[in-house]
Amino acid sequence: MIEIKDLSKKFNNFTAVNNIDLVIKSGEFMGVLGPNGAGKTTTIKIITGLLKPTAGNVYINGSLMNRNNKEIKGIMGIVPQYSNLDKELTVYENLVFAAKLFRVENYRNKIDELLDFVELSDFKDRMTGNLSGGMARRLTIAKALINDPDIIILDEPTVGIDINGRRKIWDILKYLKSRNKTVLLTTHYIEEAEYLCSRVCLIDKGVIIQDSTPENLKEQLGAYTVEYFDAELKTAYKFFDSKQKALDYSAGIKSSNYTVRETTLEDVFYNYTNRKVV
Numbered sequence: 001m002i003e004i005k006d007l008s009k010k011f012n013n014f015t016a017v018n019n020i021d022l023v024i025k026s027g028e029f030m031g032v033l034g035p036n037g038a039g040k041t042t043t044i045k046i047i048t049g050l051l052k053p054t055a056g057n058v059y060i061n062g063s064l065m066n067r068n069n070k071e072i073k074g075i076m077g078i079v080p081q082y083s084n085l086d087k088e089l090t091v092y093e094n095l096v097f098a099a100k101l102f103r104v105e106n107y108r109n110k111i112d113e114l115l116d117f118v119e120l121s122d123f124k125d126r127m128t129g130n131l132s133g134g135m136a137r138r139l140t141i142a143k144a145l146i147n148d149p150d151i152i153i154l155d156e157p158t159v160g161i162d163i164n165g166r167r168k169i170w171d172i173l174k175y176l177k178s179r180n181k182t183v184l185l186t187t188h189y190i191e192e193a194e195y196l197c198s199r200v201c202l203i204d205k206g207v208i209i210q211d212s213t214p215e216n217l218k219e220q221l222g223a224y225t226v227e228y229f230d231a232e233l234k235t236a237y238k239f240f241d242s243k244q245k246a247l248d249y250s251a252g253i254k255s256s257n258y259t260v261r262e263t264t265l266e267d268v269f270y271n272y273t274n275r276k277v278v
């Protein structure tokens with residue numbers, strides 16, 4: 001379990017994270033969704049002990065997180081936004097290095113299993129610097145899983161990866177979800193949060209705006225959306241709890257420029273912030 005209590009981070013006078021409270025229960029798959037600069041990476045860095053908060057605390061399984069808490073680090077797998085791989089080593093050597101760091105027993109079997117899992121067995125002798133972006137990210141995930149952690153934290157795991165690569169990573173993450181791992185990921189991809197997360201926390205300007213299941217967040221707003229051009233030719237949105245009500249409303253719109261569709265998390269985010277996530 002991850003407990004974030006009254007967490008704030010200031011950089012000089014700028015508040016990047018503003019009094020965040022959040023609990024991620026064991027086995028939960030939590031997505032922190034927000035646009036660039038929302039404070040996602042700063043929060044992750046504090047949770048993983050890379051950055052000291054200005055105020056507040058993070059507890060992992062009830063134990064206070066800090067840079068030197070090796071016990072906690074042993075149960076967490078971290079996939080940072082920027083590569084933590086050694087480009088001068090092969091794929092296999094990177095994993096051996098990580099396995100030795102965590103004193104993993106029988107590590108050759110474990111590495112073979114992980115390479116198979118992230119579909120890199122055929123590339124195990126390739127220099128890491130020559131991998132594609134998607135492959136490198138999958139290797140970073142394998143590295144984070146080397147000590148079979150209960151808690152996995154990923155900062156924008158699919159940013160900059162093409163759609164095929166993204167789907168492969170989603171499959172990996174879905175599998176972790178099915179094994180009841182506690183997963184916390186940040187993303188600014190709506191479909192990623194919708195597809196993977198059992199709970200989503202919307203964050204903007206360092207503040208949590210909403211936190212619930214994707215279904216609840218959409219239902220609270222209205223499961224159906226009418227998107228149309230208003231009299232000033234600006235895009236407007238109306239939300240309804242049934243498709244029929246949305247269709248009835250759209251029948252009264254004078255312009256032919258409208259759509260009736262299911263509400264998305266993007267609508268939820270936009271409704272609370274007046275800004276789009278991407």
Ligand SMILES: Nc1ncnc2c1ncn2[C@@H]1O[C@H](COP(=O)(O)OP(=O)(O)OP(=O)(O)O)[C@@H](O)[C@H]1O
Binds near residue numbers: 034037039
């Ligand atoms: N070391 C730092 N010094 C000053 N400001 C910082 C520092 N690190 C982050 N910030 C600022 O804090 C805010 C939050 O940054 P953060 O990287 O946490 O956002 P993010 O939600 O992860 O965005 P992105 O998706 O772009 O990574 C931004 O305005 C950023 O410029």
